Amino acid sequence: MTDIAMKAPAERRLRWPNVPVSVTIAAGWILAMLVLAIFADQIAPYGFTKFDLRNRLSLPGNAAHWLGTDELGRDVLSRLIVSIRISLLIAFGATAISAVAGTTLGFLAAHFRGLVEQFVLMLADFQASMPFLILALAVLAFFGNSLPLLIGLMGLFGWERYARIARGLAISANAQGYAAAVRQLGATPQRVYLRHILPNIASTLIVSMTLVFPEVILLESGLSFLGLGVQPPMTSLGNMVGYGREYLTRAPWIMLAPAVTIVVTTLAVSVIGDWLRDRLDPTLQ
Structure with a gap:
């Protein structure tokens, strides 16, 4: 009985992966950001547009305003929490759009080959060769600013990576026995790609998403x-940094709070992405 009790914890330890401390801290930070984004309205102590001109540029650390106030007396902590929600919404939405569009085009290229494959690869080369920031500036300057347009535009960033990965892995899967066997059993191409090929390449796509996600945050912030x-009255992390730069010498906390959040969040996602790549890539085992 004692031997069984001693073996059980050892087997349990072997079953759990050895997660580095840095990855645990990064995951905790991302979880905290998600909680703040989901419950922003309940957590924020003030409305993010509420003025208090009598407390303009208040120093951080006081009981009323933990992170101080900005030039209009707005609570920096409340604006930071709402900015985290908006920035994460844009980043998650854009990453999802990019992943779905790129994977779909990659599967189309792998399935039809020929002209369709050449067209998809030509689009991918064009996307990779054009500076996306210049394209985004041109589109936003011409069509104006709106949150749905910004999310859709950010969704065009990085899709060529998913397309190349999905195409290459789908061609490799088609050359293997399991995809051909399922096809010979009468499965439709849609079922073959969505039910059999996609689950086998999902780990690689997830790693790519963790690498693109921080880039989207930085691009939106820029x-x-x-x-x-x-645009005001809505706020984001990059928006707070932009307005806070004018008060960098008098009230640096206005810019430092969102800037540190951007740096730590992108670093946390990058750490998790690198760890997932090492865990899921069989060539690195």
Whole structure:
């Protein structure tokens, strides 16, 4: 009985993966950001547009305003929480659109081959060769600013990576026995790709998503910093940094709070992405 009790914890330890401390901290930070984004309205102590001109540029650390106030007396902590929600919404939405569009085009290229494959690869080469920031600036300057347009535009970023990965892995899967066997049993191409090929390449696509996600956050922050991203009265992390740069010498906390959040969040996602790549890539085992 004692031997069985001693073996059970050992087997349980072997069953759980050895997660580094850095990955655990990164996952905790991302979880905290998600909780703040989901319950922003309940957690924020003030409305993010509420003015208090008598407390303009208040120093951080006081009981009323933990992170201080900005030039209009708005609570920096409340604006930071709402900015996290908007920035994560844009990042998650854009990453999902990019992954779905790129994977779909990659599967189409692998299935039809020929002209369809050449057209998809030509689009991917064109996307990779064009600076996306210049394209985004042109589109936003011409069509104006709106949150759905910004999310859709960000969704065009990085799709060529998913397309190349999905195409290559789908061609490899088609050359293997399981995809051909399922096809010979009468399965439709849609079922073959969605029920059999996609689950086998999902790990690689997930790793790619974790690598694109921080880039989308930085890109959105850059556009908002330039004044072409999220527009007032709505706020985002890049928007807060853009407005806070004018008060960098007098009230640096206005810019430092969102800037540190951007850096730590992108670093956390990158750490998790690198760890997942090492865990899921069989060539690195």
